[in-house]
Amino acid sequence: MPGRVSRVSSATSETVELLRALVREACVNTGEASSGGEIRAVRVLQRFLAEAVERRCCETRVFEASPGRASLVARVRGTDPDAPALGLLGHLDVVPVDAERWTHDPFGGDLIEGEIWGRGTVDMLYLTAAFATAFREVALAEERPRGDLLLLAVADEEAGSDYGLRWLLREHPDAFGVTEALSESGGMRMGDHVVVEVAEKGSAGRRLVVRGTPGHASIPFGAQSAAYAAGEVLQRLAAVAPAVELGALWRSFVEARIDDPDLAGRMLDPVRLDAALLELGGIAGYAHAASRVTISPTVLRAGQAHNVIPGEAHIDLDIRTLPGTTDDEVDALLAEMLSGLSAEVEVRHLRGWPATESPEDEPLFDAVRDAIAQTDGSPVVPIMAAGGSDARLLRELGIPSYGFGLLSADWSYERYRQRIHAHDERIDVASVELTVEALRRIVSARVG
Known part of the structure; x- marks a missing residue:
């Protein structure tokens, strides 16, 4: 008209x-x-x-x-x-x-x-x-x-x-x-x-405060740099693999986006999903994020002066949660990851909100x-x-x-x-x- x-x-x-x-x-x-x-x-x-x-x-x-x-x-x-x-x-x-x-x-x-x-x-x-x-x-x-x-x-x-x-x-x-x-x-x-x-993941921001023993950088013996301890924490974070959880919207996403029946079937299987991600090209990042809690270190701070071994380091984590994920569950996941380091690492809560x-x-x-x-x-x-x-x-x-x-x-x-x-x-x-x-x-x- x-x-x-x-x-x-x-x-x-x-x-x-x-x-x-x-x-x-x-x-x-x-x-x-x-x-x-x-x-x-x-x-x-x-x-x-x-x-x-x-x-x-x-x-x-x-x-x-x-x-x-x-x-x-x-x-x-x-x-x-x-x-x-x-x-x-x-x-x-x-x-x-x-x-x-x-x-x-x-x-x-x-x-x-x-x-x-x-x-x-x-x-x-x-x-x-x-x-x-x-x-x-x-x-x-x-x-x-x-x-x-x-x-x-x-x-x-x-x-x-x-x-x-x-x-x-x-x-x-x-x-x-x-x-x-x-x-x-x-x-x-x-x-x-x-x-x-129709929905958004939640956020459960955390700050990991990593403590060491400060000292003069010219005499490192006896000091324990918080930067080294932070490095160990980061290595552990890289190995964390939160469980795959396929929510109510997952199937409709797969059916809309995936034409290959075999690939779609693997994506609907929590056990086989991660191997299937490698075949998704540009959509893999979304599929990964939508199927689990994700943890991303975003801000790292240690030390103020070049000649001082830092006694404290901060690692900020952007943690995105699925519907139903609680703060206690996030803390339990981090506690498991930090096992054996609890005396050196304090977990502080940053801003967060539930999935909606x-x-x-x-x-x-x-x-x-x-x-x-x-x-x-x-x-x-x-x-x-x-x-x-x-x-x-x-x-x-x-x-x-x-x-x-x-x-x-x-x-x-x-x-x-x-x-x-x-x-x-x-x-x-x-x-x-x-x-x-x-x-x-x-x-x-x-x-x-």
């Missing part, structure tokens, strides 16, 4: 221009409280929504957890208080870049041969821009929607949300009132299927599945994400939340992982258009 195509094309153009503007604000989150500067992106969104605000079609509020660390919450109120309240949850911050490794300016927002270049285009500014476009369309429509629609454009997702959604939920819970939500980590291709993220999952029998999941089928003709496959997102904070409150998107046909899961947080991050206009069109259908089905 010519009218529909024209409308989609216009919305795509607006979304692309909004995405480019958000990229140019360079809201880089280093993890420091003074970084981010998400207020700049909030101002971009305020300008984008200005007409709807001036016409009193929506309400907007800006919240600052600290100077510059701003989030925007916008709401279109529906006519039926019993209808769903759909939240479109996007973050505004991006990870740092090594600009010298980029082909084009990482904050230029350049549109080159059908692709928008820039840090954050994939994670997740393209989706935040699409959410804003869908929100503005509903706000400016002649008729009010049946249910509430909320745009939640938040700070600090990349560093744990202490200045973003976590802070908002604690300090301003009245600003939300959503009953269901869409966020990131969906839309890539698994074979003929499109991924919808939203059920597949929720009306919002049905709407996502139907919208993707109507837009693209593709079936969906629910998966558990190996990483984390702000959606877990809503799931912890019992709010069904799903990772959404609809990327173009060339966006395999492998390509998505290669582009996210990478040099030369970019996304194609075709993916923006597909996402906007599918999102329209979801919004119409849930609150229209």
Whole structure:
């Protein structure tokens, strides 16, 4: 229908221009409280929504957890208080870049041969821009929607949300009132299927404090360097092999991604899975992570002066857990690994959270599945994400939340992982258009 195509094309153009503007604000989150500067992106969104605000079609509020660390919450109120309240949850911050490794300016927002270049285009500014476009369309429509629609454009997702959604939920819970939500980590291709993220692994961060006997580096006899002890701990960590656990989502992943019946059969067998990983190519990393607890040493510190034998070393561990894994089980795994070193190594708990999952029998999941089928003709496959997102904070409150998107046909899961947080991050206009069109259908089905 010519009218529909024209409308989609216009919305795509607006979304692309909004995405480019958000990229140019360079809201880089280093993890420091003074970084981010998400207020700049909030101002971009305020300008984008200005007409709807001036016409009193929506309400907007800006919240600052600290100077510059701003989030925007916008709401279109529906006519039926019993209808769903759909939240479109996007973050505004991006990870740092090594600009010298980029082909084009990482904050230029350049549109080159059908692709928008820039840090954050994939994670997740393209989706935040699409959410804003869908929100503005509903706000400016002649008729009010049946249910509430909320745009939640938040700070600090990349560093744990202490200045973003976590802070908002604690300090301003009245600003939300959503009953269901869409966020990131969906839309890539698994074979003929499109991924919808319904779950995320948990996190159980730990710091291993390794102690030795300090001394002057010129007279090492009698000293015991904590660096040597840390080396032994790292060797033991490298040998840890947490048990394979194939959860409820594993079979659907295998069926969607693996065509070879023999390989699929081995992947469904916990005993034979690890040998099969070697045949999976670019998807092996995800398959490994989704089938067990993983432990990754990420930060190692020992000593301060070159002529002092260190008496203490720190090893930070990024531990990602499966649904049902408890802190006690993580501690027991580490205690077994550290057997015989307990006097030299102290285990400290860092930030953590449990794995979260939203059920597949929720009306919002049905709407996502139907919208993707109507837009693209593709079936969906629910998966558990190996990483984390702000959606877990809503799931912890019992709010069904799903990772959404609809990327173009060339966006395999492998390509998505290669582009996210990478040099030369970019996304194609075709993916923006597909996402906007599918999102329209979801919004119409849930609150229209």
